Amino acid sequence: MIRSIAVMGTIATVHAVTxxxxxxxxxxxxxxxxxxxxxxxxxxxxxxxxxxxxxSELMQLSAQIGAAVPVSAMxxxxxxFAIAVAEDSGGAFDPTIGRNMETRGFNRxxxxxxxxxxxxxxxxxxxxxxxxxxxxxxxVALRRPLxxxxxxxxxxxxxxxxxxxxxxxxxxxxxxxxxxxLGGHNPAxxxxxxxxxxxxxxxxxxxxxxxxxxxxxxSGDYERTSANSTGHHILDPRTGTSPDSVASVTVxxxxxxxxxxxxxxxxxxxxxxxxxxxxRQGVEGLIVTPALERFETQGMASACVCGD
Numbered sequence: 001m002i003r004s005i006a007v008m009g010t011i012a013t014v015h016a017v018t019x020x021x022x023x024x025x026x027x028x029x030x031x032x033x034x035x036x037x038x039x040x041x042x043x044x045x046x047x048x049x050x051x052x053x054x055x056s057e058l059m060q061l062s063a064q065i066g067a068a069v070p071v072s073a074m075x076x077x078x079x080x081f082a083i084a085v086a087e088d089s090g091g092a093f094d095p096t097i098g099r100n101m102e103t104r105g106f107n108r109x110x111x112x113x114x115x116x117x118x119x120x121x122x123x124x125x126x127x128x129x130x131x132x133x134x135x136x137x138x139x140v141a142l143r144r145p146l147x148x149x150x151x152x153x154x155x156x157x158x159x160x161x162x163x164x165x166x167x168x169x170x171x172x173x174x175x176x177x178x179x180x181x182l183g184g185h186n187p188a189x190x191x192x193x194x195x196x197x198x199x200x201x202x203x204x205x206x207x208x209x210x211x212x213x214x215x216x217x218x219s220g221d222y223e224r225t226s227a228n229s230t231g232h233h234i235l236d237p238r239t240g241t242s243p244d245s246v247a248s249v250t251v252x253x254x255x256x257x258x259x260x261x262x263x264x265x266x267x268x269x270x271x272x273x274x275x276x277x278x279x280r281q282g283v284e285g286l287i288v289t290p291a292l293e294r295f296e297t298q299g300m301a302s303a304c305v306c307g308d
Contacts, residue, residue: 003035007042008050008155010177012049015036016163017171034169036161042176045161048075049154051098051147061140062098062147068132068139073161074157076138079131080255082153085261087126089277093265094128094237098147101235127237152264155179156217156257163256174256181215181256197222199247199288206248206288215256219263220248221290236268247290251299253283271295 002015014035018028048057061069071079078182083096099149131148142148154171159174160197163181166172173192182192183202191210198204199220211218221242236243249267253259262281265275271287275295 001031001035004040005039005042008046008158008176012039012176013041014166015173016166016169031169034165038165041161041165042158045074045154045158048072049078049150058148058150062142065142065145066136068137068141069107070137070139071137072090076140078150078153078157079140080133081149081257082150082261083128083131085265089265089269091238092128092236092268093261095148095150096126096128096130096146097235097237098149100240101149102147104288152256153261156260159256179217179256179260182211183213185212196250196286200292208285211252212246214216214254216250216252217238217256217259217263218248218250219267234264234267243268243270245289246287248288249274249285251278258283
């Protein structure tokens with residue numbers, strides 16, 4: 001069973017394998033209910049975490065500068081994770097880049113096409129250090145005017161929550177614009193095969209992976225270009241510019257939220273520092289430069305079945 005919806009600026013697809021050699025087929029009604037519940041997580045998380053809707057919980061938080069705002073458990077978990085990655089990457093990943101993304105032209109709502117301009121006083125030099133978390137009270141305080149952009153973690157979190165819904169089915173795949181979680185086996189009873197796009201050759205792969213019960217995400221400089229032609233969508237928050245030492249980063253991790261955020265952070269850090277971050281986090285990764293040099297963690301080679 002395969003279902004897709006347009007959400008979070010991309011297409012989210014769930015593929016549930018309804019029969020396999022190692023387990024009896026699940027009831028059709030149960031499979032359909034779980035697939036719909038999985039897809040509903042994307043809608044719920046988008047409604048909570050989008051910066052394109054002034055009524056979202058995220059944007060309501062952005063309107064309350066200086067106050068410790070009680071937030072939902074879902075928003076708190078996502079923000080807390082984003083800040084943790086920001087701290088470990090020395091700011092190479094930073095969720096406070098929302099205003100910078102807007103000014104660079106990444107401000108068009110995917111459903112309506114409307115351009116979003118947030119009425120917010122300009123504050124230069126904001127960073128993740130301007131976000132204060134209180135885990136006991138479950139509050140978030142923004143010390144300065146800023147917009148949180150949770151795109152690199154919220155979509156991964158949605159994939160993870162969808163995977164939780166599907167786990168009783170054992171065998172399934174979720175793909176949300178290149179953020180994947182692969183459960184169990186494919187319809188042939190083998191591990192899922194994931195192709196890694198060649199960053200400089202349309203329609204070609206630079207490597208393939210065989211994976212089960214894990215997440216994989218790729219960040220590439222080819223994915224989205226700025227509407228005002230100032231670079232691609234991945235920013236170095238420390239400089240406000242698009243990094244040019246990396247063409248793509250693929251990360252394999254236990255959760256999609258971790259794979260997505262760490263792929264972004266490693267892209268910004270560059271090949272050597274990026275590999276150090278991935279090793280420190282205990283995940284696997286492949287970093288490809290514009291010159292097609294490959295840098296990979298030790299465990300990544302065991303998952304690769306072919307290469308350029």
